Amino acid sequence: MGLLAASDAGAASPAGQKAADANMANKKWPQGAYRRILVDTHVPDWDERLLAKFDASRYVDTIAKAGFNSVMQYANSHVGLCLWPTEIGQVHGALKGRDFFGDVMKECARRGLHRVAYYSLIYDIWAFDTHPGWRVLPDAGAEEVLKGRTGTVCPNSPYRDHAAACVRELTSKYDFDGIFLDMTFWPAVCYCAHCVERYWKESNAEPPRVIDWDDPEWRRFQKSREAWMLEFAHLITDTIHSVRPVTVTHQSALIFHGWQVGVPLELRDACDYVGGDFYGGPTQYSLVCKAYDGLTKVKPFEFYTSRTIDLHDFESVKPLDELKISAAVATLHSAASLLIDAIRPDGTLNEAAYEYMAKVNAFTQPYEPFLGGDLQADVAIYYDKESNYDPDEHGVPVSKAGNKHPHLDAVIGMARILRENHIPYGVVTNANLDQLTRYKAVIISDVWEMTAEQAARFRAFVTDGGLLYASGVTSLDRLAKKDRRFHLEDVLGVRFQGFAGTTCTYLTPVDMQVKASVWPQQNVTFPGKMVKVESLPGAEVLATVTLPFVRPEIGTSINRRFAQIWSNPPSLEAGTDPGIVVHSFGKGKAIWLAAPIESSEHVINRSVVANLLRRFIPGPVAFEVEAAPWVEMTLMHQPSEHCLLAGLLSLQNQIPPLPVGATVRVRVPQGKLITKVQSVPGRVLIPHKAKGPFVEFRVPEFNELAMFLLDYA
Helix, strand or coil, X not given: CCCCCHHHHCCCCHHHHHHHHHHHHCCCCCCCCCEEEEEECCCCXXXXXXXXXCCHHHXXXXXXXXXXXXXEEECCCCCCEECCCCCCCEECCCCXXXXXXXXXXXXXXXXXXXEEEEEECCECHHHHHHCHHHECCCCCCHHHHHCCCCCEECCCCCHHHHHHHHHHXXXXXXXXXXXXXXXXXXXXXXXXXXHHHHHHHHHCCCCCCEEECCCHHHHHHHHHHHHXXXXXXXHHHHHHHHHCCCEEEEECHHHHCCXXXXXXXXXXXXXXXXXXXXXXXXXXXXXXXXXXXXXXXXXXXXXXXXXECCXXXXXXXXXXXXXXXXXXXXXXXXXXXXXEEECCXXXXXXXXXXXXXXXXXXXXXXXXXXXXXXXXXXXXXXXXXXXXXXXXCEEEEHHHCCCCCHHHHHHHXXXXXXXXXXXXXXXXXXXXXXXXXXXXXXXXXXXXXXXXXXXXXXXXXXXXXXXXXXXXXXXXXXXXXXXXXXXXXXXXXXXXXXXXXXXCEEEEECCHHHHHHHCCCCCEEXXXXXXXXXXXXXXXXXXXXXXXXXXXXXXXXXXXXXXXCXXXXXXXXXXXXXXXXXXXXXXXXEEEECCCHHHCCCHHHHHHHHHHHHHHCCCCCCEEEECCCXXXXXXXXXHHHCEEXXXXXXXXXXXXXXXXXXXXXXXXXXXXXXXXXXXXXCCEECCEEEECCEEEEEEEEECCEEEEEEEEX
């Protein structure tokens, strides 16, 4: 093992761990808590054995011994039964005069652990059963709501007042640091009497039941759904804050879900910090953390994932190395890591699992004193929540909605490209466009819903010297009936003409550097249509759009109208329509591609994108890394400490991970001099040298995580 192998971090001694946890717990919440736990307790009370053996003292003791310093405790669950002696809702039958929630709060306080309440909104079987008129009613009809295990209720019904009363009672009765409100989203498009009545009152129309993104009524209804959910979230947050100034956060995992959940990014305004649970692997985790970093009001934000394979599997635990890497993704971004466990039906914990999770906490805990700062990045991926739908979905009943997300696919693809090529990146969204000025370049992939006001921000960004990478339909005036134009036509240097191709199209390089990035291929394949444009004066065409030799859809065994039976080769003559265009505008430049090739899994497609970005991003960048593509690096600036924190994480699929090293170059803050580089947590001095605007040092081999402090003066 190398200098910074996991064993070098060292598991803290029991006395040292206790002292460290006490020190952390004394810090102001939430900054002092990086190791957090949530124990799912979605347990009904139809059998007297359910939760019958719950022992708050043993429960909290097990959690504390595992090294967690924050407990998120269930006050209720999706079942809707309360684990405190409520005077408003329904008490869980296992309480029998006891107070499970209150007892856990007392035990946490006794051990110096931070206390967070969990409260489930909308998913509430008790309210669903007790008040049928409160139910979410999908367009498929009343019978649909009786399928499955979850019962959901509508925030436009009197449930909203019931939920507000419950959280008011909970916050008034108990002392805790924060509250997490789960499931603040639409489980389905609701057509209950309350929603229909409200929409009639506000819009003087019946809610549409067919998806049509060209229909103003459908778009108005979708905006209403988002507004209603956001209003409900603020009602609950404001109710809690009116009692005590605890931190409030709503489930924020829905930021990358589609239109069906009806959650705008502005949900973050109802949260003191953002947090949510994810299960999609390293690329998703990294993208989420960078989005959260830009959206959260208070740091650290919170990243959750389960100790088991997923939430549907009660027993199958993730490999220890996978759990360590998941937790380290949070550490890499100076975020809090929350692990999700599940309670046994009788109310006890699998104590062996907590010995297992203790190893994860022992791995990340030594890095905590060094965390914090501002994420340093040169490129921003722009995620537009309003564009996260399938624009080709027309005339489809709501219950038949598909699950295509072209914009999100391109965003995730670009995140992978930037991560694998060690290009420092962050995330900007339609909710925080004011952060654009932090970056040198911004990626806008297949953005359907750009407004003229948003386009003006991007235009100003390029005018002032920024690089804009735009692909596909980005900035196309979505609602224009004729003479459709790009809002950013003048910036991109192309004029919209329509679409070319169907299920397969090609980009044919004419520029030598693009040809080199495509080698040994002659063309770049895209599985779909491309945008047809004419280039404007001053625009440089780097590649053209080439169609297949014959349209893929017309060939059959009868007419034999195909060039290859299993594939669709490009035409023998390259097309002439612009496919990749570079255009200077103001002090900056724009790169435009006729399709979001960044969404592709193909290595060559990713190579083309990476080479275009390296070629045109104004340098020098925040950092450079010579390392395997599965190594991710982040850089945090801590100006009050006069230092930078560099972190490297190995995200290889190999379990256990193999040792890997790297050479790192970090851009020195202007007017400053790097005085020393230390590996942490051991504070071992690392040799370094100046190299142009960078300081360079060699990262010894490590298995999972390596972090370094760069002090400057």
